[in-house]
Amino acid sequence: MTKTLRSFPIDAVRQKFPALKRTFQGKSAVYLDGPGGSQVVKSSMDAIYAYMANGGANLHGSFPSSRETEATIAEARESVAQLFGAKSNEVVFGANMTTITFAIARALGRQWQAGDELVVTELDHRANVDPWLSIAEDRGMTVRWLRVHPDSLTLELEDLDDIITPRTKLVAVGLASNAVGTINDVPRIAAKAREVGAIMAVDAVHATPHFFVDRDQLGADLLLCSAYKFFGPHIGIAVIREGLFESLLPYKLAPAPQHLPDKLETGTQNHEGIAGIKPAVQFIASLGQGETLREQFRSGFELIESYENALAEKMRNALQAIPEVTLYQAAPEVPKTPTIAFRIAGISPHEVCQRMADEHAVFVADGDFYAMTLADKLGINQDGGWIRAGLAPYNTEEEIDRFIQGIQEIVHTLR
Structure with a gap:
């Protein structure tokens, strides 16, 4: 583990994130709230400022700032397409992943009817559940659930053949639990969906910052993510397979474009935010090696994944050694992101997070994190949910030591 930590260019990475210079209560701030939104790389901030400082404009104008806006959007689309192994005309931008998913659900629902079926999971963030439940209710469809085992914290896939049937129109699954x-x-789930001709909708919001995501390898027809989770601005992103995208019937204004990908992007987009996407993606590529951008993404993510997992292992081992701490995690052989959910006996998650901030300047979050179904099933939603600590490639081993020390001191005061 030590070799892994030493080989990562952490000092160079941290120089790229201005927010890491913040102090709180006289101490340098430790951001372990990445699952809720990462800090933003400076190059992304610079691009946002540059777009606005040079004069923003709406599209389809005959003047320079309008043409530059169109070029900025095109470059952002191509960057996202390269990131996931898609085509640029399959990339859609919007206010956030939730808003885009509701729009896609409404568009798809126009072609569904009573008796059709949808599949969602108990492990997902509700942004990949409720848009589908809403359209199912509107259209009189049947909803089937992929259950989560409360002990293993993994989906129960043994009954996949019974849950995904010839009547299934869409299967919605998160790539990783936030x-x-x-x-x-x-x-595996996508292969079964493909057998019955169902659409595979994958929520990759939580996964994208942590490991290499290949749209085609996953078998996703619809891939959803958010740039503010991977070091960029607050922009939602959908990657929609071209054939599916062409068949969509979105709700839109009459004069709005009919062609891909514009037909799903209602109104004027957040152009300055979109300008910040390409630099965020380039930051990931800058950590990798290879002749092509895809190769750089793959090797960059391998470096990120190895580094983050080493830090996460240290955190998990330390927490497991504290009797008062209950960890909520799958077995060691199950792959996981560096996201650690836990509770401490005798103190509410909210109080723990408040004390960690006030006493140690360590920022961790509490709640159900919109994974409400899982929290309900585990019986913890009524008393505060989880404490969640999540890692990013700008976190250091010293910050993990501060986190561990803070938790140990809080526990000590309860004894």
Whole structure:
């Protein structure tokens, strides 16, 4: 583990994130709230400022700032397409992943009817559940659930053949749990969806910052993520397979474009935010090696994944050694993101997070994190949910030591 930590260019990485210079209560701030939104790389901030400082404009104008805006959007699309192994005309931007998913659900629902079926999971963030439940209610469809085992914190896939049927129109699954970090076997689920001709919708919001995501390897028809989770601005992103995208019937204004990908992007987009996407993606590539951008992404993510997992292992081992701490995580052999959910006996998650901030300047979060179904099933939602600590490539071993020390001191005061 030590070799892994020493080989990562942490000092160079941290120089790229201005927010890391912040202090709180006289101490340098430790951001372990990445699952809720990462800090933003400076190059992304610079691009946002540059776009606005040079004069923003709406699209389809005959003047320079309008043409430059169109070029900025095109470059952002191509960057996202390269990131996931897609085509640029399959990339859609919007306010956030939730808003885009509701729009896609409404568009798809126009072609569904009573008796059709949808599949969602108990492990997912509700942004990949409720848009589908809403359209199912509107259209009189049947909803089937992939259950989560409360002990293993993994999806129960043994009954996959019974849950995904010829009547299934769409299967919605998260690539990784934003609450407990479990990485799901999406290719296995997608293969079954493909057998029956169902659409595979994959929520990759939590996964994208942590490991290499290949749209085609997953078997996803619809891939969803958010740039603010991977070091960029607050922009939602959908990657929609071209054939599916062409068949969509979105709700839109009459004069709005009919062609891909514009037909799903209602109104004027957040152009300055979109300008910040390409630099965020380039930051990941800058950590890798290879002749092509895809090769750089793959090797960059391998470096990130190895580094983050080494830090996460240290955190998990330390927490497991504290009797008062209950960890919520899958078995060691199950792949996980560096996202650690836990509780401390005798103190509420909210109080723990407040004390960690006030006493140690360590920022961790509490709640159900919109993984409400899982929290309900585990019986913890009524008393505060989890404490969640999540890692990013700008976190250091010294910060993990401060986190561990803070938790140990809080526990000591309860004894």
